[in-house]
Amino acid sequence: MNLKILLPFRVFAEKSAVSRIVAETRQGSFGILPHRLDCVAALAPGILNYEDVEGEAFVAVDEGVLVKTGADVVVSVRNAIGGAQLADLRAAVDREFLDLDDHEQNVRTALAKMETSLLRRMVDLHHE
Numbered sequence: 001m002n003l004k005i006l007l008p009f010r011v012f013a014e015k016s017a018v019s020r021i022v023a024e025t026r027q028g029s030f031g032i033l034p035h036r037l038d039c040v041a042a043l044a045p046g047i048l049n050y051e052d053v054e055g056e057a058f059v060a061v062d063e064g065v066l067v068k069t070g071a072d073v074v075v076s077v078r079n080a081i082g083g084a085q086l087a088d089l090r091a092a093v094d095r096e097f098l099d100l101d102d103h104e105q106n107v108r109t110a111l112a113k114m115e116t117s118l119l120r121r122m123v124d125l126h127h128e
Contacts, residue, residue, distance in 0.1 A: 001017075001018040001019070001021070001032070001068075001071050001072070001073050002014075002015070002016050002022060002071055002073065003015040003016075003018045003050055003052075003073050003075070004072070004073070004074050004075070005048070005059065005061070005075045005077065006074065006075065006076045006077070006079065007077065007078070007079065007080060007082055012059075012077075012080045012082070012125055013059070013080075014081065015027075015050065015052050016052070017035065017052050017053050018048065018050050018051065018052045019033075019052065020032065020033055020048070020050065020051050020074070021048070021049070021050045021073060021097070022048070022049040022050070023041065023043055023046075023048050023061075023066050023075070024043065024044050024046030024047065024048070025041050025042060025043060025044055025046075026042070026044045029102065030048075032068055032073060036068065037067050037072070038059075039066075039067075039068050040065065040066070040067050040068075041065070041066045042064075042065060043063060043064045043065060043077065044061055044063060045060075045061070045062050045093050046060075046061065046093055047059070047060055047061075047086070047089055047090065047093065048060075048061045048075065048080075048123050057082070058079050058082070058086050058089055059081070059082040059089070060080065060081040060082070060089040060090070060092045060093045061075065061077040061079070061080045061128050062077050062078040062079040062080070062096075063077065063078060064076050064077030064078060065077075081096075082099050090125050102123060
């Protein structure tokens with residue numbers, strides 16, 4: 001299989017002769033072998049594991065999408081970290097990707113409050 005990991009601003013990795021891939025979704029981990037049917041999966045923050053001619057490799061990935069079509073597997077994620085020990089990658093997922101989700105939730109809550117306040121003021125102006 002050919003594996004390509006895409007970030008919003010660049011290609012993170014391109015690997016050929018990949019014999020297996022293991023990815024994490026909200027429902028759990030699943031594996032992809034070369035003859036698996038085409039599929040699409042929404043990825044959760046976690047560890048992407050693949051094996052190629054160089055051996056087994058691990059990449060910490062943020063939320064994203066995995067698409068398998070034929071021999072090509074494209075993983076598009078917001079952020080990825082590679083080249084570290086497995087324990088370090090798991091800590092990076094917990095520290096950077098999951099904390100970011102909490103931060104995004106706080107930002108969304110603040111924006112919702114601002115939108116509500118704006119709508120109330122517009123209604124008040126309309127009634128005056």
